[in-house]
Amino acid sequence: MPEATEELCSLDRIDRIIDRYGGQRSALIQVLLDIQKEDKWLAEESLRHVASRLNVPLPQVYQVATFYKAFSLARRGRHLITVCMGTACHVRGSPRLFDRVSQKLGVGPGKTTHDGRFSLLTVNCMGCCALGPVLAIDEDYHSNPSAADLGRILSQYE
Amino acid sequence: MERFSSPRDLDQARQSAAQSRQGRLTLSLCSGTGCLANRSRPVYEALIAELDKAGAADKVIVKRTGCHGFCERGPILVVYPQEICYLSVQPDDVAEIVAKTVLKGELVDRLLWKQAGKTFTRQSDIPFYSHQTRQVLAHNSLMDPADIDDYIGYDGYAALADVLANRTPQQVIDEIKRADLRGRGGGGFPAGVKWETTRNAADPVKYVIVNGDEGDPGAYMDRSVLEGAPHSVLEGLIIGAYAIGATAGFFYIRQEYPLALTNTLKAIEQAEARGLLGDNILGSPFSFHVKVHQGAGAFVSGESSALVSAIEGRVGEPRLKYIRQSVSGLFGKPTCLNNVETWANVPLIIRNGADWFRATGTEGSKGTKIFSLVGQVEHTGLVEVPMGTTLRQIIYDIGGGIKSGRKFKAVQTGGPSGGCIPEAHLDTPVDFDALTQLGSMMGSGGMIVMDESSCMVDVARYFVEFLKEESCGKCLPCREGIREMVTILNRITQGQGRPGDIAFLEDIAVLLSEAALCGLGTSAANPVISTLRYFRDEYEAHIHAKTCPAGVCKALIAYTIDAERCQGCGACAKQCPTKAITGEKKAAHRIDQKKCVKCGVCLDACPKKYRAVAKVSSVSVVPEAVQTA
């Protein structure tokens, strides 16, 4: 498990997020997305707090948190590497790109490197189909980087 | 930002925006997600710096626009009014563009498009564009999506002003019905009929929704429209809300599309500031408010009842409901859901009239359709063509045919719920009904071209695997049927297919189409059914002969080195990740099949002049491996 490098969303901050949506029950997914964005994962205490503030039964909060791909109940790395597995990328060799990245990082899909720098994820289409196969590091996209490109690109991230 | 309180204010703004364009060059740089991935941001920065240096900054307008469509050759820079189109522009090219084109009006020849010995200057003359009819995408390369005044300057919100001032809601609905606008999200349901049902529903509180949950892998039409022309979608939505009698609306946008989200939020904010959205729009009694809901990553959310559940903050799971959304939808209220492209067509229809819209298309499908043309095609990108254009025209005339001279095999349309169409049907005119007859569907417009190097069993397996991850798991046929299909297809592609597997797949297909709860489930077997229909021999080859004709399925292929051709250069051995290749220098090498992971690196590494490495059916190399597998 990587060391915690950032503080979790404090409950105050979660309150502020919830207030932004007027504390409405229907904002559950939006609230969780905001917390996920700040913390990069959803901790149990965050989920409990959201459940009680929005007055949604805890199992329903968990159901939402485990249903959508954007959420993670485990701590993630500082940077997210997302390899697109959409159809266009698939027929242009995304499985091989994925293997390349996976070998370089030494982790499998959904896993985080030991130093906590990167988490490796797959996604079913980022809509960059014309450039496939594509991967994104956080919000920067890269079209079919070679093994050498990858080394150079990855070294730019702390 | 000044708030408009009448249609006249809007008209004045339009005139002044159009005037400010007069006599100035416009440099329009594509800044859609595709071009950003191709580094259009450094090009922009270089452009600004270079123009500053040349003292030309006030002579030109630099716009960062939405997607121009020809994504493969991005970043794309178009110089207006001449419409000079530069492709694959790099930061290093900028100085020359400024020195020659901006200052002297000369062309930079090496950045222009060349095809069949001809050089093309104007964007619209390039074959990729000249065979298209860009109506919805027309403004994508002209407008800065982050600037509402730019949209207004190109007649933006004129349709809304016209509707509010001169037409009753029923007249708007009649116009849309007369245009015969069908939903672009897949089903092709007549939008006007849906609007009318929602309007006529008894409940006074009604909602309108933009379905921007473009989940089909290989499709990015909606993303590009939201990124490049968010105001046209918003204008369509406001017009729809007026016609339907809705006071609140929602954009549902995938979280995977950050730029689409940003641009939509900005569009809403600006429209509110301009008085085009909110209370008493353009001084009329009509008020309408819009919220954006972000998707959290679930393909099934595109299904309308699941999408509605998600906006309500619940798990995006289809509901057991035999009442239309237009009668009881979001929060139990009448709700009209249309996809991004459908809404974007609305202002065009109002502005130009239903007859104009009907003039394009086929008997049953009017207007144009945007497709994302991707896969093994020479020129990939976003194309907009009249309904009824044939697959062959799209793939060959626009797309330039198959990449690297290989043979066409199939085109996959309709996303995971669609199907694969073989060469024999390439002359089919593309519309809602024709594709359905071929066992595929229009879907939202993904068009993935595959050549002979694609294994159709593997393609079916890919889609079913995708659906396995995306099935919500609520109903038994979808969850268990898809799970079993994946098992069977995995076994077939691994050379362990059994007699009876094809019949079992066909039975599961019936289970899914007859018994599943929602559209995802009932169409989940389409990739299997359509490949079985057109490429059954490939399934049989895998099951009975244990071969993969396309040479894709790893368990059924092997790599060998031809001892006669091999010169012992060692290039392959150096790159082999598992050290499976051995041999003396300058003597023939060989591959240890037990160590080989079939990554194919040796095939790429072998110098073209030797061509000693070959991909063969594994049966011919290690027959026992297949038998014992």
Add this chain to the structure above:
Amino acid sequence: MADNITLTIDGHPVSADPSQTVLDAARSAGVAIPTLCHHKDLLPYGGCRLCLVELRQGKRSQLVASCGYYAKAGLEVHTRSPRVLRARKLVLEVLLALMPYSEEIRRLAHENEVTETRYQRTMHYCVLCGLCVRYCDEVKHTNCIGFVGRGVERNVAWVPPDRYDQTCRTCFECMSLCPTGVFPSNFGLAEV
């Protein structure tokens, strides 16, 4: 209460209240339709698809889950048409693999001439009918258990796990609803 309406089920006119589902109307008329995830105290769910019936209107025919489709005047319902029986058999083949210990399912399978299943049996015997989860929510309002995950990863779990000690110990009413015949080994094994 609204006036009764008349629909036909398997060719016979049946009188029903419009607030009744087709399933209820059929059962009150003595027509048997098999169900698994249905429970009279719970909202219609539509997960198991055993209760599919065919609706015909002229040439048009449609399969719907009778547990969630409300009775309408003039509705033409078929509960044993070839189309219904084919779908029912295919559903039962899945269930036979998933819940081999259920006598009810074995009987239904036998009745519908499903003798064997080609589906792989898994070690996991929960069929995700959701009876326990929905009962805990809709009837008991305790929300001790819930669904987690999606698709083939979907499971029933205690959320949070310690709810088991606190509340469930004194209740366990959901257990009697489990249709699989192997309770409680099927349940509560998943961890969030």
